[in-house]
Amino acid sequence: MLVKNKERLYFFNDYDLVVRILDDVDVIFMCLPTPEKIGSEGESDLSYYYQPPKNWPSTLPREIKKYQSKRVVIVNKSTVPVKMVNETAKIMEKYGVKNYGLVANPEFLIEGKAVEGSVHPDRVVIGANKEEDFEVMRKLYSRFYNSTSVKYIEVNPYEAAAGKLLANYLLFSRLAETFDVVGRLCESFSDVKFEHIRNILITEPESENGFL
DSSP states (O other): OOTTTGGGGGOOSOOHHHHHHHGGGGGGEEEOOOBBBBTTOOOOOOHHHSSSGGGGHHHHHHHHHHHTOOOOEEEESSSOOTHHHHHHHHHHHHOOOOOOEEEEEEOOTTTTTTHHHSSOOOOOEOOSSHHHHHHHHHTHHHHTTTTTSEEEEEOOOOHHHHHHHHHHHHHHHHHHHHIIIIHHHHHHHHHOOOOOHHHHHHTGGGGGGGGO
């Protein structure tokens, strides 16, 4: 995938290079890790999330042509608390960013199948509060928006974030049930191996969602 699109991809570790292209940017994706805090009860470590906005929001008002006459849509791909979009808005306001939109666009990828899941997703969830932001995302995801095999879902940003968190919860619950029930059964019979049973169970259609 990278080799095929190498002429269209650019990777920077120098923020000055990013600044140079901001005039031509329509969408900024925030794809950041939000791991669980060590010793917490599920609380997210948002330090990675807060770090990038310390740089580019202060640059946007200066770099976008005609005092930000060009609208920029900021898209969050990370798994964050439900009301995190409000925090992002506060950061934008702090640095005087005016003409922008905020979108929650969580991913539902299966470990080991990320590329396949990105190219052929079963759903695309877009959370926004303004029609103009939905329009930008429809254009960006036109391949999926006009698809008959992909469920394209438009909600508000709080519902999008909540949907991602609850999807993780349901997946975890199913995994816990699998290891508990199936594992205990396999432990009860010396001739029944968990991996062999797993190979039988993952032929069920629902296993394609990564439950097993």
